[in-house]
Amino acid sequence: MAPTLPSTAQKTAPSSEPAVSVRAVNKVFGDFHAVRDASFDLPKGRFLTILGPSGSGKTTLLRMIAGFDAPTSGEIVIGGEPVKAVPPHKRLIGMVFQKLALFPHMTAAENVAFPLKMRRHDARTIPDKVERYLDLVRLGGYGGRRINELSGGQQQRVAIARALVFEPDLLLLDEPLAALDRKLREEMQLEFRRIQKELGVTTINVTHDQREALVVSDEIIVMDGGLIQQKAAPVGTYRTPANAFVANFIGVTNFIDGIFTDEGGRTAIRHGDLAIAGMVSETAAPAKGSAATGAVRAEQVRITGIGSELSGLDTIVTGTVTDAIFEGERIVYEVEVPAIGAGAFRVFDHDAEDHQQFAPGAAVRLGWNARDVHIFRK
Known part of the structure; x- marks a missing residue:
């Protein structure tokens, strides 16, 4: 029987008050500035992922929202109330950690019941509620099993x-999938998304896994060096990166260094004799004549043999294949392109069965459009 749970419509009713507001928050540990002037609002019912490399400040920011660390300055507001003086156990927050911290001596049902007992819920209602939430996570019938009798995914x-189970206002996820193998991790990403959509619970997830961020999130914050580099929907984060760091961190991106210029009314990167037209970033626009870099994603690049045509593209260059890596659904080519400079230019071919395939040493032509090149200041 399907669990009877709070409806998404109830949980995500329009409200002028964000579920979470982070206002000019800083965190300093001695001489280390872990989080710098972080500010954002998260509407109710949304799934936000904070994405970044190790040391970017993402986990520190999550810990401050949870109440485990106090901001050095700034303010965190949850449900319209500042929480500086509210200890973690009094914040209506559910958390899932990378180390799950399940009680091995308890059954699955006893683990799920634990927070209800700690909050002194009516003991008569606990078994039914536990059963409903085990059904929600597709573990109906597994409540009597010990933790060591369950798989990693279970x-x-x-x-x-x-x-x-105690219906928190906010769910925080601290890299809970990092220890799983790839297939199980991808399955659980879809489960997180399904459960969050079904319940409508406001969720903040921390990860370094770019695919996870793109799959599960309504919004993504990308962090580096303690700074929020960009906050946008997954499509915006991927297709319109705010700066070179975001472009490089998400997806496989080729960079072309040069001088920012205006060629016949079109913005471009000039590298030697080659002018590469592109789109200028609004947030990281270079000055004319200054050093700049152009970013083009591997899947936006077309590849063909020297004797074949590449029509309708704004930039076409020649190169030599240095490696061809078969990844199942695609071939990844690494190509040396003298006109662009040192370093391998990466190209994805997702239709390898129908397209001509190229072995290392093959001469090829590469091409792409100006709309696929994002130009940033260096």
């Missing part, structure tokens, strides 16, 4: 049910 589901 343990993840128990942790999710435990974090949600």
Whole structure:
């Protein structure tokens, strides 16, 4: 029987008050500035992922929202109330950690029931609520099993049910999928998305996995060096990166260094005799005549043999294949392009069966359009 749960419509009713507001938050550990002037609002019912490399400040920011660390300056507001003086256990927040912290001596049902008992819920209602949330995470019938009798994915589901069973206002996820193998991790990403959409619970997820961020999120914050580099929807983050760091961190991106110029009314990167037309970033626009870099993603580049045509493209260059890597659904070519400079230019071919395939040493032509090149200041 399908679980009877709070409806998404109830949970995500329009409100002028964000679920979470982070206002000019800084965190300093001695001489290390871990988070710098972070500010954002998260509407109710949205799934936000904070994405970045190790040391970017993403986990520190999550810990401050949870209440485990206090901001050095700035303010965090949850549900319209500043939470500086509210300890973690009094914030209506569910959490799932990379180390799940499940109790091995308890059954799955006892683990899920634990936060209800700690909050002194009516003992008569606990078994039914536990059963409903085990059903939600597709573990109906597994409540009597010990934790060591469950697979890694099933343990993840128990942790999710435990974090949600007391109906928190906010769910925080601290890289809970990092220890899983790739296939299981991708399955659990879809499960997180399904459960969050079904419940409508406001969620903040921290990860370094770019695919996870793109798959599960309504919005993505990209962090580096303690700074928020960009906050946007997944499509905007991927297709319109705010700066070279975001372009490089998400996806496989080729960079072309040169001088920013205006060629016949079109903005371009000039590298030697080659002018490469592109689109200027609004947030990281270079000055004319200054050093700049152009970013073009590997899947936007067309590849063909020297004797074949590449029509309708704004830039066409020649090169030599140095490697061809078969990845199942695509071939990744690494190409040396003298006109662009040192370093391998990466190209994805997703239709390898129908297209001509190129071995290392093959001469090829590459091409792309100006709309696929993002120009940033250096």
